[in-house]
Amino acid sequence: MNSYQVIFLPGDLVVEVQAGSTIREAMDLAGIDFDFPCGGRGKCGKCRVHVPAGTGDPTATESELLQPRELEAGIRLACEARVHGHMTVELPRQLQHNILMTSGERTYRIEPHLKKIFVEMAEPSLDAQHSDWHRLKDSLAGRGYNPACLEIPVALLRRLPDTARRAGHRLTAVMHGSTVAGLEEHDTVPVMLGMAFDIGTTTIVGYLLDLYSGEDLCAVSTLNPQTRFGADVISRITFANREKGGLNRLHTAVVEAVNKLVGEAVKKAGVTREQVYGVSIAANTCMHHLFLGINPGNIAAAPYVAAVSEPVVAGAGELGIDINPAGRVFVLPNIAGFVGADTTAVLLAAEVDRSADIKLVIDIGTNGEIALGSGERMVACSAAAGPAFxxxxxxxxxxxxxxxxxxxxxxxxxxxxxxxxxxxxxxxxxxxxxxxxxxxxxxxxxxxxxxxxxxxxxxxxxxxxxxxxxxxxxxxxxxxxxxxxxxxxxxxxxxxxxRELQLAKGAIAAGIRVLMEVLGVEPGDIKEVLLAGAFGNYLNPHSACVIGLIPPELESKITMIGNAAGTGAKLALLSSGEYRRAAGIAEYVEFVELGSYPRFNSIFARGTYF
Amino acid sequence: MNSYQVIFLPGDLVVEVQAGSTIREAMDLAGIDFDFPCGGRGKCGKCRVHVPAGTGDPTATESELLQPRELEAGIRLACEARVHGHMTVELPRQLQHNILMTSGERTYRIEPHLKKIFVEMAEPSLDAQHSDWHRLKDSLAGRGYNPACLEIPVALLRRLPDTARRAGHRLTAVMHGSTVAGLEEHDTVPVMLGMAFDIGTTTIVGYLLDLYSGEDLCAVSTLNPQTRFGADVISRITFANREKGGLNRLHTAVVEAVNKLVGEAVKKAGVTREQVYGVSIAANTCMHHLFLGINPGNIAAAPYVAAVSEPVVAGAGELGIDINPAGRVFVLPNIAGFVGADTTAVLLAAEVDRSADIKLVIDIGTNGEIALGSGERMVACSAAAGPAFxxxxxxxxxxxxxxxxxxxxxxxxxxxxxxxxxxxxxxxxxxxxxxxxxxxxxxxxxxxxxxxxxxxxxxxxxxxxxxxxxxxxxxxxxxxxxxxxxxxxxxxxxxxxxRELQLAKGAIAAGIRVLMEVLGVEPGDIKEVLLAGAFGNYLNPHSACVIGLIPPELESKITMIGNAAGTGAKLALLSSGEYRRAAGIAEYVEFVELGSYPRFNSIFARGTYF
Known part of the structure; x- marks a missing residue:
């Protein structure tokens, strides 16, 4: 029987199906999570897709449920239309998911970093003695992968022969790009979970998510165990560099905490560690480096340089993260030494990079990270507020x-x-x-x-x-x-x-002032103020404006967006597109070093006044 | 001052040099190993390169040393011609190297798998607070790398900040494709060594080579320590599957032997392990699997399938190979379960894939691997000769x-x-x-x-x-x-x-007969017989023909090519082009399973007669 290629857009997911399959069947094969409100029985007409060519005439059901102009435009029902040739299927906006934020919903598209592909490998015979890896590549080629680009680590090659034979050559390949990251017996496609982490200096919060539906399964949190080596970023950097094995102790502590939280979360949700395939990490630059085992020492002294700002993707095993061995860790990118991946995550969640209006984003903690701008240009700084807040x-x-x-x-x-x-x-x-x-x-x-x-x-x-x-x-x-x-x-x-409060609010107010000067805007140009983080979520906006923490003109424009860093971490985990966007944000946001800003001291001094 | 891009062909190596640099200086920067017999003093006129555009008028020296028609055709002297614009430099055949074989010389082009790039990273400042990795990428971008494609493992990110600062930001990046495989302080470009291994069932031979010049520094060998677990392939497969930890013991034994040989070789040559960046491996399919830690069990039973036939590239650390941590191991591809990477290496060395004539290649050992054909089509089989030879x-x-x-x-x-x-x-x-x-x-x-x-x-x-x-x-x-x-x-x-000899020679003779039948050729069609391996190098061709091991008509066409598997391993190590060719050979050679060949038993029985 003939088989045809179906390419799903966006995402370029390719599957090969037998002639006469429904588009719904092709979607199943591709692992596309699509809503069939009536169960695919041709009753509701909701599973509209755009198919320019490759399918036959509309069925009676389609003619009944779709408008003539829809049919003319190539709109079909996925549960009815059948594959009669190579075709491109454009998926509708229905695949847009929403994530709940304090300030409402944020729309995104689920695009898992990892894909699970169930294959039935050909069994070898005397007439076809191709190697196990060759036959696995053939199977994956049938699912749209270019066999010349496929890669597999030696550790998995070692397991391939036995795994394939134990499972009767029915395997699920866990794919990360064109690399086979994992091999599982039989069909494990239906389950793929992940955990998004917001690693704060004081608290670590983790969210267990379904990577297909984006569903939030549960949240867990713990005190960052590094606090026993120092309460703040600077004391930890000192510990890392002064104590014997200090860096490794800090690194191990946070990794163990993450592993413990994974354990708690999967227990709470009644699932297993092995079902967790992805972890995303939002953290300030110091916590980011310590999580990766990188010495954050150069962040602490001028010119305050991070070892890495770009997104870091690593194997779970490489970092000692105890999830499925095929799992990957997606660390969000930093903006600068003191404006870290947590701020990137906040900006990602707040979508400021897509805004035509100028917005002010403030995440107040021991350091207040402040960003000001729009999709066109954005500047950010870190204000040393101290611990008063x-x-x-x-x-x-x-x-x-x-x-x-x-x-x-x-x-x-x-x-x-x-x-x-x-x-x-x-x-x-x-x-x-x-x-x-x-x-x-x-x-x-x-x-x-x-x-x-x-x-x-x-x-x-x-x-x-x-x-x-x-x-x-x-x-x-x-x-x-x-x-x-x-x-x-x-x-x-x-x-x-x-006096303590004056210093703290003065630092934030000065940061805001400097960013406004750099961008050349006045409070009236700012359309919205987004307050992120636990403290930002708790404070009374009126009080913040009365004391001058936030310019009083902006009081009516303040919105609390809650733990936006956590939301950003979730988005980066659920959608490779959002993760790429985070990289773009970290690159386009211009860091402003307050310490070297002309007249900063006088701006700060003025900011301490009420 | 202006700087221009110079692209070297073949290889597309790109460097950026300041205007007015000589092409020789650009070559130095690109790490191109080029011969300047007079030391680049404009005396010998040997450093001819082809430069279509981008350089100035010929110098007096060039006018003297080059023919007018050479100058017209764009031929220039690398030590004299200067860069006055973006240019493409075509390197001459001088870069073709020769490797000595028993049967003469074999020409190849040095194309190291790994490249060493010396960079001077920008130092960070308050005005330019880019991360260490960002600045390293910038430096590599200046050497022709696309920064968007560059990758670095977390383990190296951990070392980057300290390494860069200790070395005053003067680093040598060891590149494997667009991945930073290693980071070394200061300029270590001049030295890059490698070792080619031929892992036989009984003997392991290693060759220490200069990866820039192809020079053979020394050879070392040892008994394969796996022999204590079984003398032949089948007994080792049995050991791997019957004894507790058998596979791991065999794997560890061969890895330790390789490490020991690396140690011996570097001692002999007065160099260090850390200067060894590449290892290539030729081995029969079973030794290949055991080296990689893959269970060879499925090779032993019908349908005799390898776990992997394709080339395998792994990090030295991944396989426990004790060379420079940036090092890579390049394992040659297998053809089938009983025609392994050692045969691929022999065919690579013998260049049969480029031959228009039909050649017969025989590597006699416990199993005789036989290949017959030309660049157009080639068939191969494994004949169970037994240990008589x-x-x-x-x-x-x-x-x-x-x-x-x-x-x-x-x-x-x-x-x-x-x-x-x-x-x-x-x-x-x-x-x-x-x-x-x-x-x-x-x-x-x-x-x-x-x-x-x-x-x-x-x-x-x-x-x-x-x-x-x-x-x-x-x-x-x-x-x-x-x-x-x-x-x-x-x-x-x-x-x-x-009687034993009859069985052994009968197996080989039958293998040759079957391949001739499959290819539809007679002895008269065969233009050359290449005997590889230690035994093939020792035997008297006349005797081999008298007893009918080789068809008597071919006696005058026999050439001994010595340890061609070792030569193939060297080629694959020194030239990524040759390694790719090996992959092509493994793919195009058709394996013929003698056991399932019709009438094989009668052909074999006839073959035992004298």
Missing amino acids: EGAQISCGMRGADGAIDHVKFQDGLSYSVIGGGKPLGICGSALLDTVAGLLELGMINKRGKLLPPEQLTGEAAGLKDCFVEHGGQPAFVLAGAGETGHGRAVMITQSDI | EGAQISCGMRGADGAIDHVKFQDGLSYSVIGGGKPLGICGSALLDTVAGLLELGMINKRGKLLPPEQLTGEAAGLKDCFVEHGGQPAFVLAGAGETGHGRAVMITQSDI
Whole structure:
């Protein structure tokens, strides 16, 4: 019987099917995930594809369900139209998937990095003594691969003879480009999972995904075990270079954490490690290097150069990642030494590279990464905010965990909310912002950040007088008295805390200012402000604008986009097209080194004022 | 200053040089090994190259040393002509190298698999904070590489930052295609060595070569340590599959032997392991599989299928080969389960694929590999000769070592020669052939192989009467009496020995017969017989024809080509073009399975007659 080639666009996936097969059958063979709402029974007319040639006349069902002008334009139903010649099938927008973000949905196309191809190899005979590899190549050639380009590592050649024979020559080849990355007995095509990781300096989050459907199976997270060697990036770089085997200990720690999270996730989802074929990694440049086992030392000293910024693809085994041995690790590209792959992931998720409008993207952490621009041009910098936003170096500061006051209101007297709902234990960054913003609006903090004496309080605010105390020789403002808290000590902010906040917000504000100068734009030119990251998601935009962290003109344009780095990592894992786009983003974004920017110091000093 | 691209043909090697450089300087930069007999002083006029455009007027020296018609045709001197624009330089036949073979010289072109590129990377600065890998790619782009195609393994990325800084950003990149295979401090371009191996079932031979000049630095050899697990291919396959860890023990044994030989060779030549960047391997299919760690089990049972026949390229580390970590191993392709990469290497060396004439190539060992044909079509088979030719299973047989009678003459009485010149200890295969041939010519052995009673000897030959004895109940012919030998026992051949030889020569003769039938040729159509291998190099062609091992009509057409498998391995190592040709040979040669050939048994039975 004749067989014909069917090429699916976009993606150029080629399959060979027997004459008379339906396009649906060809899709099955190609492993294309396509929606047949009625189960392919010719009832719903939803499986429209564009077939310019190679199929016969429309069936009665097609004539009924499709408009004459659709039929004229080559639109057919995949469950009805049959293959009667070589053909090109253009897939519709239905293959566009959506990923949920805090700010709504983000559309993307699933394009797995790896493909699983089920083949039935010819069995050898005295008349056809071709080698096992030759026959496997023949089978793959029948599925659209160019046999001259196919490659296989020696480790798999060693397994090929036995695997083929145990499975009766029915194998699934796991393909990475034209390289055979894995060989599995029988048909394992239906399952292919992956994990996207956002490796933060403090926290590692992993998402288990179905690589065919993009479905989020579960999320897991853990403290980055490297914290025991140093809390921040600089102390880890020091550890890597001063302690014996320091680099290797940091590298091993993060790899083990990733492996542990893979284990947790597959257990939670009731699947196995062996079903995980891909891992993507978003991380700041230092975490990126440590994950790869590369010394990040040169990031820490001028001129702050990364060893590698480009996308890195490595075998799972090469990096010690315990997933299917055929698996690959896709590390997102860095933009610069202090603007890492996590920022690339945020920009990928936020699609700023496709925007005609100018957008400001801020991911606030110990370092605030700021990007400003549009698809035409984008500049980015890293502002050394210090740990104030994360509650560190603040007298009653704590992370945004149970017991932290996270929001403070000055309407109708002072009120606050506590994470977890219990008695307060301290304040986190967002509450620090709210408090300082509130006191500023009450006129109790002047432009230079000085906490004024409570005598100046008037009207409604006069009720707050008792909150002003002296603590350790400096003025302070009490949010919760000793009797209200979980530990019996008052929770307050002191004059020093305000100074810390001024430095932190000054760094971010200066970064934004410099980027605006470089791009030659004013706040009015900025159409949207996207706040990414845990802190960005928590803070009150109004407070951020009152204290001048974000130019006040932009308050109405602020959107929280949540853990966009995680979303970017997911996109890069699910779609090789998105991964390539990430490479493009890392290349086109211009890094601005604040330290060497003229007049940076005066811009920063001005930025610390309220 | 302007710089221009110079493209060297053949090979498409591109370099960029400053305007005004000589072509010789461009060659240096490109790492092209070119002969300047006068040292590039414009004295000898030997460094002729063809430059159609891009250089200035001929210099006075060129006008003096070159003919006007040469200058008109674009011929210039590389040491004199300067680069004044983008140009293409066609290299002359001078780059054709010759390799010495027993049968003369074989011309080839040096095309190293790996290239060494010395680069001076840009140092990073606050104004140019590109990553180390980015800057290395930029440097390589300046040497003609497409930066988008360049790849580097994670293991090298880990070393890049420190290596670059230790060396002041002056590095030598070892390139395998567009992959950076190694990074070395400073300029290590001048040295690149390789080793070609012929891994026989019994003996492993290695040749240390200069990969730039093709110069043979030294040869080393050792007994294949796998012999302790089994003397022949079949017993090793059995060991691999019956003994626990058998495959791994065989694999490790041969890898260790290769590593030991590399060590011996570099010591002999006064170089280091780290200077060895390439290894090529010729071996029969079973040795090939064991070297790669692939179970050869399926070769032993019908349908005798190899796991892989195609060329295999692997990293030295992947196979445990202890050379420069950037090194690559180039394994020659097999033709079939019993016609291995050693035969491919023989055919590569013998250039039969380029011959318009029909040639017969025989490599006699325990298995005789036979190939017949021309560049148009070639057929090959493996004949199970058994060990008789190697002196095994022969009553006084021994290998061709010291003490072996290697040649026997019946002119003017009986005389023989002994390897090493001492007293005889036994006979090797070539002497067995000579003896049987001599007795056949004397009429003392009949067509069926029966040793006739000495009473029939007449004339001069009657003097041999005393050589005929009875030994262990069968007739025998004494070559050396007990008094003449080194161990005090007579050296003789018995009726059983003659039977063994009949089986061995019958197998080869039948193989030749079958190939002639398949190709439809008669002995008269065959223009040359090439005998390869140690035994083929030792035997007396006349004796081989008298006993019918080779059709007698071909006696005058026999050429010994020595260890052509070793020569083929050298060619494949020195020239990527020759390695590709080997792949073409393995693909175009048609394997003929003797066991399934119709009437093979009767052809074989006839072949055992004299």
